[in-house]
Amino acid sequence: MKLKIVKIENRIVTCEKDKDGSFLAIARRWFAEDIQEGDTIEIEKKTSLDN
Numbered sequence: 001m002k003l004k005i006v007k008i009e010n011r012i013v014t015c016e017k018d019k020d021g022s023f024l025a026i027a028r029r030w031f032a033e034d035i036q037e038g039d040t041i042e043i044e045k046k047t048s049l050d051n
Contacts, residue, residue: 005039015041 003015003024011028013035035041 001045002040002042005035005037005041008035008037 002018004018005013006016006023007014008028013026013028013031015024015026016022017024031041
Protein backbone atom coordinates (compact mmCIF):
# COMPACT_ATOMS: atom_id res chain seq x y z
CA MET A 1 0.00 0.00 0.00
CA LYS A 2 1.29 3.47 -0.83
CA LEU A 3 0.65 6.50 1.36
CA LYS A 4 1.12 10.11 0.27
CA ILE A 5 1.98 12.58 3.05
CA VAL A 6 -0.50 15.43 2.70
CA LYS A 7 -0.06 17.31 5.99
CA ILE A 8 2.24 17.34 9.01
CA GLU A 9 0.89 19.30 11.95
CA ASN A 10 1.05 19.08 15.76
CA ARG A 11 2.89 15.74 15.75
CA ILE A 12 0.27 14.20 13.45
CA VAL A 13 1.00 13.07 9.89
CA THR A 14 -2.03 12.91 7.61
CA CYS A 15 -1.65 10.42 4.77
CA GLU A 16 -3.80 9.64 1.74
CA LYS A 17 -4.11 5.99 0.72
CA ASP A 18 -3.46 5.41 -2.99
CA LYS A 19 -6.12 2.74 -3.56
CA ASP A 20 -9.25 4.43 -2.29
CA GLY A 21 -8.32 8.03 -1.51
CA SER A 22 -9.15 7.69 2.19
CA PHE A 23 -7.04 9.41 4.83
CA LEU A 24 -5.12 8.17 7.87
CA ALA A 25 -3.79 10.21 10.80
CA ILE A 26 -0.62 8.68 12.24
CA ALA A 27 1.60 9.85 15.10
CA ARG A 28 4.70 11.67 13.79
CA ARG A 29 7.04 9.47 15.85
CA TRP A 30 6.46 6.49 13.51
CA PHE A 31 8.09 8.30 10.56
CA ALA A 32 11.67 9.14 9.65
CA GLU A 33 12.99 12.51 10.82
CA ASP A 34 13.20 13.90 7.28
CA ILE A 35 9.61 13.09 6.18
CA GLN A 36 7.98 15.98 4.29
CA GLU A 37 4.60 16.84 2.83
CA GLY A 38 4.36 15.44 -0.69
CA ASP A 39 6.50 12.38 0.08
CA THR A 40 5.14 8.96 -0.82
CA ILE A 41 5.94 5.90 1.25
CA GLU A 42 5.14 2.25 0.68
CA ILE A 43 4.09 0.01 3.55
CA GLU A 44 3.30 -3.69 3.75
CA LYS A 45 -0.11 -4.53 5.09
CA LYS A 46 -0.36 -7.88 6.86
CA THR A 47 -3.75 -9.48 7.28
CA SER A 48 -2.68 -12.35 9.56
CA LEU A 49 -0.93 -12.63 12.90
CA ASP A 50 1.18 -15.49 11.55
CA ASN A 51 4.82 -14.71 10.77
